[in-house]
Amino acid sequence: MNPDLKQLQPYPFEKLNALKDGCQPAVEKHIALSIGEPKHDAPAFVLESISNNLDQINRYPLTRGSINLRSAIVNWLNTRFKLADGALDAERQVLPVTGTREALFSFAQCLIDREKDAVILMPNPFYQIYEGAAYLSGAQPVFYNTVKENNYLPDFDAIDEASWQRCQLIYVCTPGNPTGSVISKEQLCKLIELSLKYDFVIASDECYSEIYFDDNNPPTGLLEAAQSCGNHSFKNCIVFHSLSKRSNLPGMRSGFVAGDADIIKSFLLYRTYHGCAMPPVHQFASAEAWNDEEHVIQNRAMYAQKFDAVIDILSDTISITRPDAGFYLWLNTPNDDETFARDLYAQQNVTVLPGSYLSRESEGINPGKNHVRLALVAPLEECVTAAKRIKQYIQTII
Numbered sequence: 001m002n003p004d005l006k007q008l009q010p011y012p013f014e015k016l017n018a019l020k021d022g023c024q025p026a027v028e029k030h031i032a033l034s035i036g037e038p039k040h041d042a043p044a045f046v047l048e049s050i051s052n053n054l055d056q057i058n059r060y061p062l063t064r065g066s067i068n069l070r071s072a073i074v075n076w077l078n079t080r081f082k083l084a085d086g087a088l089d090a091e092r093q094v095l096p097v098t099g100t101r102e103a104l105f106s107f108a109q110c111l112i113d114r115e116k117d118a119v120i121l122m123p124n125p126f127y128q129i130y131e132g133a134a135y136l137s138g139a140q141p142v143f144y145n146t147v148k149e150n151n152y153l154p155d156f157d158a159i160d161e162a163s164w165q166r167c168q169l170i171y172v173c174t175p176g177n178p179t180g181s182v183i184s185k186e187q188l189c190k191l192i193e194l195s196l197k198y199d200f201v202i203a204s205d206e207c208y209s210e211i212y213f214d215d216n217n218p219p220t221g222l223l224e225a226a227q228s229c230g231n232h233s234f235k236n237c238i239v240f241h242s243l244s245k246r247s248n249l250p251g252m253r254s255g256f257v258a259g260d261a262d263i264i265k266s267f268l269l270y271r272t273y274h275g276c277a278m279p280p281v282h283q284f285a286s287a288e289a290w291n292d293e294e295h296v297i298q299n300r301a302m303y304a305q306k307f308d309a310v311i312d313i314l315s316d317t318i319s320i321t322r323p324d325a326g327f328y329l330w331l332n333t334p335n336d337d338e339t340f341a342r343d344l345y346a347q348q349n350v351t352v353l354p355g356s357y358l359s360r361e362s363e364g365i366n367p368g369k370n371h372v373r374l375a376l377v378a379p380l381e382e383c384v385t386a387a388k389r390i391k392q393y394i395q396t397i398i
């Protein structure tokens with residue numbers, strides 16, 4: 001067996017199951033706010049497209065995807081991130097992926113030169129795939145903390161010179177999971193400058209970019225930042241986008257990567273061997289989903305309603321801040337996060353995820369400690385009931 005497999009940590013939900021083991025909830029009807037799986041309906045026109053194109057199943061897909069899909073993606077990126085016409089070439093700078101999870105993971109295998117004592121920088125707390133990607137690519141994960149004192153944003157100035165020197169790849173997650181914080185264009189430009197100075201690649205995980213609350217101020221993206229600071233070839237920049245959260249299509253496994261043409265070329269070569277081309281039926285349906293914004297606007301409105309209701313219920317009991325974007329509340333708990341999650345489950349039958357399951361000890365602290373993640377994915381009434389129960393629980397500990 002590959003010895004690097006031994007370095008993989010149990011997934012947060014395994015730890016959560018162990019924590020809840022043996023607890024008997026005191027009330028009926030369980031509400032899960034633990035898993036970040038979208039629960040709103042998939043758009044009907046996407047389902048129709050799938051059933052209308054089933055005859056495509058009898059042919060092999062192209063790893064690079066159809067030009068129809070790649071053009072739809074480029075059009076979407078141009079509009080959403082205000083890129084100049086022609087800034088991105090659909091032939092050389094875009095690739096479909098079967099969900100960003102596999103792409104975030106396989107990207108490191110493609111990119112890392114393991115002969116060179118490689119470091120992969122990643123946020124802490126984080127999406128655990130980044131850490132696994134580092135171990136399996138032979139790199140050392142180095143965590144940069146995102147803490148309350150800095151609005152849960154990365155502080156790139158705090159990363160030491162030796163880490164930058166060894167860094168071959170940095171993952172950023174904006175909007176962040178679990179924090180919901182959005183990295184500003186200025187900070188992204190600073191990171192691009194560092195990447196050109198130290199020659200590392202930026203993998204910007206933007207899969208929550210379409211769930212935001214201020215219609216006049218959508219989250220900025222890495223390609224937008226690159227354009228604004230004059231990096232017109234998007235050198236060292238790759239973005240990851242997904243239909244899972246934007247369009248409530250997590251089961252379709254559809255996303256894309258876009259950016260630096262040289263990196264995309266190598267990743268295409270890698271993926272040809274990897275063998276994870278998107279089925280043609282899903283390519284058709286994905287193009288239609290990227291071409292439509294109406295369902296995305298409706299989706300956003302449903303999340304905004306849930307955040308309004310939940311924050312309204314909790315805000316007089318605990319300090320709570322609306323995130324910049326995404327569908328998580330990252331709650332700073334008055335007690336230890338595991339105790340909070342276990343006792344909340346036992347007393348109120350609501351499951352939330354302890355923050356320390358999403359983070360590691362780094363620089364002498366564990367930034368997930370005393371936090372829990374609430375995924376507001378359930379229907380509005382369920383989120384409201386959960387918020388009332390959480391409030392009751394908090395009132396017993398403050």
Ligand SMILES: Cc1ncc(COP(=O)(O)O)c(C=O)c1O
Pocket residue numbers: 036098099100101102127173176177205207241242243244250254255
């Ligand atoms: C931060 C982050 N990135 C990527 C993904 C993967 O999404 P998908 O593979 O559905 O595109 C998730 C899923 O929860 C996530 O939270």
